[in-house]
Amino acid sequence: xxxxxxxxxxxxxxxxxxxxxxxxxxxxxxxxxxxxxxxxxxxxxxxxxxxxxxxxxxxxxxxxxxxxxxxxxxxxxxxxxxxxxxxxxxxxxxxxxxxxxxxxxxxxxxxxxxxxxxxxxxxxxxxxxxxxxxxxxxxxxxxxxxxxxxxxxxxxxxxxxxxxxxxxxxxxxxxxxxxxxxxxxxxxxxxxxxxxxxxxxxxxxxxxxxxxxxxxxxxxxxxxxxxxxxxxxxxxxxxxxxxxxxxxxxxxxxxxxxxxxxxxxxxxxxxxxxxxxxxxxxxxxxxxxxxxxxxxxxxxxxxxxxxxxxxxxxxxxxxxxxxxxxxxxxxxxxxxxxxxxxxxxxxxxxxxxxxxxxxxxxxxxxxxxxxxxxxxxxxxxxxxxxxxxxxxxxxxxxxxxxxxxxxxxxx
Amino acid sequence: xxxxxxxxxxxxxxxxxxxxxxxxxxxxxxxxxxxxxxxxxxxxxxxxxxxxxxxxxxxxxxxxxxxxxxxxxxxxxxxxxxxxxxxxxxxxxxxxxxxxxxxxxxxxxxxxxxxxxxxxxxxxxxxxxxxxxxxxxxxxxxxxxxxxxxxxxxxxxxxxxxxxxxxxxxxxxxxxxxxxxxxxxxxxxxxxxxxxxxxxxxxxxxxxxxxxxxxxxxxxxxxxxxxxxxxxxxxxxxxxxxxxxxxxxxxxxxxxxxxxxxxxxxxxxxxxxxxxxxxxxxxxxxxxxxxxxxxxxxxxxxxxxxxxxxxxxxxxxxxxxxxxxxxxxxxxxxxxxxxxxxxxxxxxxxxxxxxxxxxxxxxxxxxxxxxxxxxxxxxxxxxxxxxxxxxxxxxxxxxxxxxxxxxxxxxxxxxxxxxxxxxxxxxxxxxx
Numbered sequence: 001x002x003x004x005x006x007x008x009x010x011x012x013x014x015x016x017x018x019x020x021x022x023x024x025x026x027x028x029x030x031x032x033x034x035x036x037x038x039x040x041x042x043x044x045x046x047x048x049x050x051x052x053x054x055x056x057x058x059x060x061x062x063x064x065x066x067x068x069x070x071x072x073x074x075x076x077x078x079x080x081x082x083x084x085x086x087x088x089x090x091x092x093x094x095x096x097x098x099x100x101x102x103x104x105x106x107x108x109x110x111x112x113x114x115x116x117x118x119x120x121x122x123x124x125x126x127x128x129x130x131x132x133x134x135x136x137x138x139x140x141x142x143x144x145x146x147x148x149x150x151x152x153x154x155x156x157x158x159x160x161x162x163x164x165x166x167x168x169x170x171x172x173x174x175x176x177x178x179x180x181x182x183x184x185x186x187x188x189x190x191x192x193x194x195x196x197x198x199x200x201x202x203x204x205x206x207x208x209x210x211x212x213x214x215x216x217x218x219x220x221x222x223x224x225x226x227x228x229x230x231x232x233x234x235x236x237x238x239x240x241x242x243x244x245x246x247x248x249x250x251x252x253x254x255x256x257x258x259x260x261x262x263x264x265x266x267x268x269x270x271x272x273x274x275x276x277x278x279x280x281x282x283x284x285x286x287x288x289x290x291x292x293x294x295x296x297x298x299x300x301x302x303x304x305x306x307x308x309x310x311x312x313x314x315x316x317x318x319x320x321x322x323x324x325x326x327x328x329x330x331x332x333x334x335x336x337x338x339x340x341x342x343x344x345x346x347x348x349x350x351x352x353x354x355x356x357x358x359x360x361x362x363x364x365x366x367x368x369x370x371x372x373x374x375x376x377x378x379x380x381x382x383x384x385x386x387x388x389x390x391x392x393x394x395x396x397x398x399x400x401x402x403x404x405x406x407x408x409x410x411x
Numbered sequence: 412x413x414x415x416x417x418x419x420x421x422x423x424x425x426x427x428x429x430x431x432x433x434x435x436x437x438x439x440x441x442x443x444x445x446x447x448x449x450x451x452x453x454x455x456x457x458x459x460x461x462x463x464x465x466x467x468x469x470x471x472x473x474x475x476x477x478x479x480x481x482x483x484x485x486x487x488x489x490x491x492x493x494x495x496x497x498x499x500x501x502x503x504x505x506x507x508x509x510x511x512x513x514x515x516x517x518x519x520x521x522x523x524x525x526x527x528x529x530x531x532x533x534x535x536x537x538x539x540x541x542x543x544x545x546x547x548x549x550x551x552x553x554x555x556x557x558x559x560x561x562x563x564x565x566x567x568x569x570x571x572x573x574x575x576x577x578x579x580x581x582x583x584x585x586x587x588x589x590x591x592x593x594x595x596x597x598x599x600x601x602x603x604x605x606x607x608x609x610x611x612x613x614x615x616x617x618x619x620x621x622x623x624x625x626x627x628x629x630x631x632x633x634x635x636x637x638x639x640x641x642x643x644x645x646x647x648x649x650x651x652x653x654x655x656x657x658x659x660x661x662x663x664x665x666x667x668x669x670x671x672x673x674x675x676x677x678x679x680x681x682x683x684x685x686x687x688x689x690x691x692x693x694x695x696x697x698x699x700x701x702x703x704x705x706x707x708x709x710x711x712x713x714x715x716x717x718x719x720x721x722x723x724x725x726x727x728x729x730x731x732x733x734x735x736x737x738x739x740x741x742x743x744x745x746x747x748x749x750x751x752x753x754x755x756x757x758x759x760x761x762x763x764x765x766x767x768x769x770x771x772x773x774x775x776x777x778x779x780x781x782x783x784x785x786x787x788x789x790x791x792x793x794x795x796x797x798x799x800x801x802x803x804x805x806x807x808x809x810x811x812x813x814x815x816x817x818x819x820x821x822x823x824x825x826x827x828x829x830x831x832x833x834x835x836x837x838x839x840x841x842x843x
Contacts, residue, residue: 156728160731
C-alpha cells in the first residue's frame with residue numbers, strides 16, 4: 001500500500017482500530033470454539049462393500065468394431081459395438097478385455113485411443129466383466145487449471161498466488177471440516193457458519209495480507225454473512241422446501257439419513273455467498289484506500305461518496321450476474337420448462353427452481369448490504385488514521401459521523 | 412464542473428480512440444441484430460400437450476388431516492396413511508372438495524391442516540385418487556424475497572438500481588423470448604448463446620449505466636472477454652469429452668427434444684453464465700478509472716492504469732475463491748456423497764457431473780481475469796481526454812453524476828454529515 005499519511009496516529013485512531021480488532025478477536029475465538037465443538041470425530045463411514053461401492057479402473061480403447069447386436073441380422077437388430085480395451089490401473093492392470101454395448105449409447109461416441117474409465121464385475125462372462133463408465137479427464141482439467149493459475153498470477157503476481165493459496169485453504173476447510181461434520185449429523189447452519197468464518201479469515205488475510213484493509217474487509221464480510229444466514233433461515237422456512245430435489249439428495253437420505261437436507265440447503269447458501277461477499281468487501285476497501293492515495297486531501301465524506309459510486313456500479317452489474325449465472329447453469333432445465341404446458345408462475349415456484357431463486361436473492365441482498373457496511377467501515381478507519389485527533393470517531397458497529405468536511409483544506 | 416486539462420497535444424489520438432471504439436461497438440450491434448433476425452424461432456415452441464409430461468395442476472388448501480388405514484388394508488394390518496381433505500382453489504375444478512391419501516414414510520413430506528399445496532389432477536380417477544400432492548405453493552415468500560431484493564438494490568443504487576433491475580428483466584426476456592425457443596428448435600447453441608449474450612450485454616449495460624463512451628468501453632471489454640470464454644469453452648468441452656447428458660433434465664430433453672445439440676447446450680450455458688460476472692468486472696474497472704481520474708485529474712495515464720489495475724487485482728484475487736465457494740455451496744449434497752464414496756478424490760473430480768462445473772468455473776474465471784487489463788487499458792485511453800465539450804465527454808458525465816448522487820447519501824451514509832459543504836467539493840489539482 002502506498003498510503004500518504006499526514007496526521008500522526010493518535011489515541012482516537014488507535015481506539016477505533018482497537019475496537020475493530022477486539023470485535024474480530026471475539027469472532028475468531030467463537031470460530032475456534034465452534035470448530036472444536038463441531039469437529040467430526042472419526043472418519044466418516046465410507047460406502048465400502050455396499051451396492052454404491054463399485055470398483056473403477058482406467059483403460060485405453062485399442063479397437064472399436066460396430067456390428068448388429070446379438071449377432072442378429074443387420075436389417076432388424078440395432079447396432080452394437082465391441083470395444084477392445086487394455087486396463088491400465090487397479091488390480092487387473094495390463095489385462096486385455098472387451099466391452100459389448102449399444103452403439104453410441106446415450107450419445108457417447110468412443111474412438112480407438114480414447115482413455116476411458118471402466119467398472120469391473122469380477123467373474124462376469126467375457127465381454128461383460130468391464131463396462132464403460134466415463135472418459136478420463138485428468139489431463140485437460142489439469143491443463144485448464146494450469147491456464148487459470150497462469151492467468152491469475154500474470155495479472156495479480158504475488159497476490160494472485162496468495163489468492164490461489166487462499167482458495168486451496170478454502171477447499172481444505174470444506175473437505176476436512178465441513179463435509180465430515182455435515183455427514184456426522186451436526187447442525188448444518190452452525191457447521192457452515194464456522195466453516196465460512198474460518199475460510200473468510202484464511203482467504204482474506206492470506207490473499208490481501210494482515211493489515212487494516214483486510215481487517216475492515218473481513219469485518220464487512222462477516223456482518224453481511226450473518227445477514228445472509230438470517231435471511232436464508234427465514235425464507236427457506238417460509239418456502240416449505242423438502243430438500244429432496246435431486247438424485248444426490250435422495251441418495252443421501254438413504255446412505256446418510258442423519259443429514260438434515262433443509263439444513264444442507266441453508267449451509268449451501270451461506271458457503272456459496274461467502275465467495276461473492278469477500279469479493280465486494282475487498283473491492284470496496286481497496287477503492288477507499290486507492291481514492292485516498294490518489295488524493296490524500298479529500299475529505300472522508302467525499303471518499304465515501306466516490307467509493308460508494310464504485311460500489312453502486314458494482315451492485316448494479318451484480319443484479320443480472322446472478323440471473324445469468326443461474327440461467328447458464330440451468331439451460332437444460334429451462335429449455336425443458338419452455339416445452340411445459342404449466343404457466344410460468346407454476347414453473348418458477350416448483351422446488352427445483354424456487355431453491356435457486358432463494359439462493360440467488362438471499363445472496364444478492366447480502367451483497368447489496370455489504371457495500372455501504374464495508375465502505376462506511378473503511379472510511380471510518382481510514383479517516384481515523386488520517387484525521388486522527390480532530391474528530392470523535394466511532395468504531396466498528398457504531399457508525400457515528402466523522403468530523404467536518406476537510407476536502408481540499410489540507411494545504 | 413471544469414476539469415484540469417494539461418495538454419491538448421494528444422487530443423487527436425484520444426479522439427480517434429473514441430471514434431474507433433464507437434465504430435466497433437456499432438458494428439457489433441449490427442451483427443447482433445442480424446443474428447437475432449436470422450436465428451429468431453419461427454413458431455411457438457412445441458409444447459408437450461397430451462403427452463405423458465402434460466399434467467393438469469391446480470392449487471389447493473388442506474382443510475383437514477386424519478390418520479387412517481391405507482387403501483386396501485384393514486386396521487388389523489397396521490399400515491396407516493394420512494387422509495387429507497383438500498379444497499381446490501384454482502383451475503377447472505376450482506371450489507371442489509376432495510381427498511388425498513399419503514403414505515407415512517420417514518423423511519417424507521408431512522402435510523398439515525392449512526398447508527397451501529399444488530396438486531395434479533387425473534380426470535375421471537376414483538374418489539381419493541383424482542388428486543395427488545405435487546408441491547407446496549411458494550408464490551408468497553418468493554414474491555416477498557424478490558421485493559426485498561428490489562428494495563435493497565434501489566435503496567443503495569437509487570435510479571441506477573432501478574435501471575439495473577430493468578436490465579435484468581430484459582435479460583430474462585431475451586432468454587425466454589429468443590434463446591430458449593431457438594435452442595428448442597435445434598439451431599446451433601453456440602451461435603444462439605453468442606447472439607443472445609451480445610443482445611443482453613448491449614441492453615443491460617446501456618440501460619443500467621447510461622449511454623456513454625464509458626459504458627461502450629465496458630461493453631467492448633465484456634464482449635472481447637466473452638469471445639475468450641467461448642473459444643476456451645469450445646476447446647475444453649471437446650477435450651474433456653463431456654456429453655452434456657448427465658442431468659435428469661438433459662435425459663428427458665433427449666426424449667422430448669432430440670434435435671438439440673447437448674454439448675452445444677452446455678457451451679451455451681458456459682457463455683451465458685460468464686456474461687453476468689464479466690460485465691460486473693468491466694463496469695467496475697471503467698468506474699474505477701473515471702473515479703480515480705476525477706479524484707486527481709493530474710494523474711498521468713500510466714499511473715492511472717496502474718492504480719486502476721490495483722483495484723482490479725484485488726477484485727481478481729477475491730474472485731479466485733468466489734467460484735470455488737459458489738460451486739461448493741450449490742453442490743453440497745453431491746460433495747457429501749463423494750465424501751462417503753470409496754472412490755479416490757481425483758475420480759470424483761473428473762466424473763462428468765463435477766468436470767462440467769470445473770470447466771464452467773475455470774473458463775469463466777479466465778475470461779474474468781482477461782477482462783481486467785483489456786477494459787482498464789481501453790478506459791484509460793478514453794478517459795484522459797484533453798479538450799472538448801464537456802457535455803459529450805463520458806468521464807465528465809460520470810463525474811457529474813457523483814455530485815448528483817451525493818445529496819441522497821447523507822440520509823443513509825453514516826460518515827457523511829447532513830447536507831453541507833457538498834457544493835464546495837471539487838477535486839483539487841494536487842501534486843504529491
